[in-house]
Amino acid sequence: MFSLNNKTALVTGGASGIGLAISKTFAEAGATVHILEINEELAQQVANDIRSAGGKVEAHGVDVSNQAQVIELIKSIAEQGPIHILVNNAGVAHVGKVETTEEADFDRIFRINVKGVYNCLYATIPHFKANGGGVILNMASVAATVGIPDRFAYSMSKGAVLTMTLSVAKDYVKDNIRCNCISPGRVHTPFVDGFLAKNYPGQEAEMFEKLSKTQPIGRMAQPKEIGALALYLCSDEASFITGTDYPIDGGFIRLNT
Known part of the structure; x- marks a missing residue:
């Protein structure tokens, strides 16, 4: 079960934290993983480690907030063969209330956490449609649905990721494209x-x-626990699941409210 053999997966921010765990988990499950990472040197190091463990992986330096870069890179990957999975994991954090969030901070969070997801969706969905379907997994947060102190801009961005997930799932369900998101706690x-x-x-x-x-x-949580949920949601075993947010939070949302 949960095999990704013969599947090609794109993982943004796939060289550190949760993204690293997803990249490793998907490679272990048989996928060819393409790591899309702002830090290309780090991505190459991770790719070397995954290859040493027997995985299939390629590393790419890209700024997900730059639409032209994203379109060009994903087009070049698609020319090598079908893309089956997109994991929108790249993101940055910010600590602050609305009155302590400077405009530059707000713009940076929006540019990476929201526009970055949009750019990857915009560039990948046409390839999914041409190939008969695909799977999208977005990284939201418990902050999308529960008030978290001092996380104004971050919460805004993850709320956007959650609602983008629902919109994409609705718009492309008849194209055999599934779209879900994960909402981790700490x-x-x-x-x-x-x-x-x-x-x-x-x-x-x-x-x-x-x-x-x-x-x-x-x-x-440990990053590998998020990776395990991501593997399930992107596998064929989850083919009946779309338009759903999956909290993985140690009971944070339901048991604290």
């Missing part, structure tokens, strides 16, 4: 460690424990 990624080191020097362990306890289950 996940232990390098971003978390960097955030704690910057904002709570000397208190990292204490604050890590405090943040972990905000999930009713008592811990943060």
Whole structure:
């Protein structure tokens, strides 16, 4: 079950954090993975690691907020063979309320987290239609549906990802294109460690424990757990699922409200 043999998958932001876990999981399941990453050097390093483990992978440097770059790259990948899966994972975080969010911060979040998803959808869906279908998985967040303190711009962007997911699922269901999203709670990624080191020097362990306890289950998720859900939703076993948001949050949404 959950084999991705003979499938080609695009994973944006696929060289770190959740994206890295998805890239590795998909490669282990037999997919040819194309990592689309702003940091091309990091992407090449990850690709080398995946190849060393027996996986099929290509690394590409691209700015998802640049539509021309995205269209050109995805066209070149499609010329090599059909694309079957698109995972819109690339994104950035921001801490701040509306009054502490500068215009430049807002524009950056929108450009990457919202326009970046749109650009990849815009560039990939025509190839899906030409090939008889495909699967799209977007990375939303619990912040799309639950109020999170000091996450104004980030929450805005993930709310947009959630509603884009529903719109695309509705518009292309008759084209055999499925579109779902995942809404993680707190996940232990390098971003978390960097955030704690910057904002709570000397208190990292204490604050890590405090943040972990905000999930009713008592811990943060591991990236590979998000990767496992992504694998299921992009596999043929999930062929009856579209237009759905999947919280993976240790009970955060339902048990805290």
